[in-house]
Amino acid sequence: MSLDIKAAANVANVLTESLPYIQRFAGKTIVVKFGGNAMTDPQLNAQFARDIVLMKTVGINPIVVHGGGPQIGNLLNKLNIETRFVNGMRVTDSETMDVVEMVLGASVNKEIVNTINQHGGKAIGITGKDGSFIQARKLEVKQQTPDMLVPEIIDIGHVGEVAYINRNVIDTLIAGDFIPVIAPIGVGADGSSYNINADLVAGKIAEVLEAEKLMLLTNVSGLLDKNGDILTGLTTPQVDELIADGTIYGGMLPKIQCALDAVKAGVSASHIVDGRVAHAVLLEIFTDDGVGTLITNRR
Numbered sequence: 001m002s003l004d005i006k007a008a009a010n011v012a013n014v015l016t017e018s019l020p021y022i023q024r025f026a027g028k029t030i031v032v033k034f035g036g037n038a039m040t041d042p043q044l045n046a047q048f049a050r051d052i053v054l055m056k057t058v059g060i061n062p063i064v065v066h067g068g069g070p071q072i073g074n075l076l077n078k079l080n081i082e083t084r085f086v087n088g089m090r091v092t093d094s095e096t097m098d099v100v101e102m103v104l105g106a107s108v109n110k111e112i113v114n115t116i117n118q119h120g121g122k123a124i125g126i127t128g129k130d131g132s133f134i135q136a137r138k139l140e141v142k143q144q145t146p147d148m149l150v151p152e153i154i155d156i157g158h159v160g161e162v163a164y165i166n167r168n169v170i171d172t173l174i175a176g177d178f179i180p181v182i183a184p185i186g187v188g189a190d191g192s193s194y195n196i197n198a199d200l201v202a203g204k205i206a207e208v209l210e211a212e213k214l215m216l217l218t219n220v221s222g223l224l225d226k227n228g229d230i231l232t233g234l235t236t237p238q239v240d241e242l243i244a245d246g247t248i249y250g251g252m253l254p255k256i257q258c259a260l261d262a263v264k265a266g267v268s269a270s271h272i273v274d275g276r277v278a279h280a281v282l283l284e285i286f287t288d289d290g291v292g293t294l295i296t297n298r299r
């Protein structure tokens, strides 16, 4: 078979174009949140795993934080347990918490770990209970309708927020050249389990590790306006307006909040990226324009 010079030159071009990005990000930490909605296709999961292994191979430290909302929903459904969300958070009673722990801590986590390892990476899966590294406290949810003078505090069960992250656990894995794959389960002071929205965990981990980037992979092309066009380069007041007028709702609420919090805390950029696009992670890191919605602290 003769060498296709044109095709070979294209490959060489792509490789050299990525050089400045490889140099810029070598040694840096990039936190990638793999949303449950973005991991429904085995082929895409394999491409995601290859992207993560490639990042590691060129000297970047990828940290994977995963969700699994739809997968939790499927098992709850099979078990005939009803579920509902308040402000994008799953109401979590004790029975639901058991299912959350089974799905996130076991099946989803080990599936991602195994796929990365099958592609030549060295992934280790942990939940926040390992080494008690994600300490959580109960999340207080406030809701206010126009007829209320003061907001009402609603109890949504074993739902947590991050109180503290012990970065030593992640640093130890990085030092051993492992790729940490983190399930968003926290542990309370009394040892109880907390279901934490994966976006919130990813954001906090990016903050604590002083990551270069936070990438949130989901099932939309970015933050969309009312006409379905991608919004990018937003400031905090603009985001507040979009929440107030209902453009941002449901699962996008915690996502956008943690993207903003992370850049305010020093992460250079947060990206909301379409995980349904093949090699979305590489496109974001190794191209000029990137894809999806970019949030920085710049005005």
Ligand SMILES: Nc1ncnc2c1ncn2[C@@H]1O[C@H](COP(=O)(O)OP(=O)(O)O)[C@@H](O)[C@H]1O
Binding pocket: 034, 035, 036, 037, 038, 067, 068, 069, 070, 199, 217, 218, 219, 220, 222, 223, 224, 225, 247, 248, 249, 250, 251, 252, 253, 255
């Ligand atoms: N303004 C918006 N732009 C894009 N998606 C939005 C917006 N507001 C709400 N959403 C919803 O947020 C969802 C993404 O959040 P979520 O379902 O929690 O995804 P993931 O599992 O990836 O975290 C989208 O599928 C969409 O239904």
Ligand SMILES: CC(=O)N[C@@H](CCC(=O)OP(=O)(O)O)C(=O)O
Binding pocket: 034, 035, 036, 037, 066, 067, 068, 069, 070, 072, 088, 089, 090, 100, 159, 160, 184, 195, 196, 197, 198, 199, 251
């Ligand atoms: C409190 C809360 O809502 N926890 C989420 C945790 C999983 C998650 O965040 O998954 P995605 O990223 O796929 O949405 C849940 O129970 O669905």
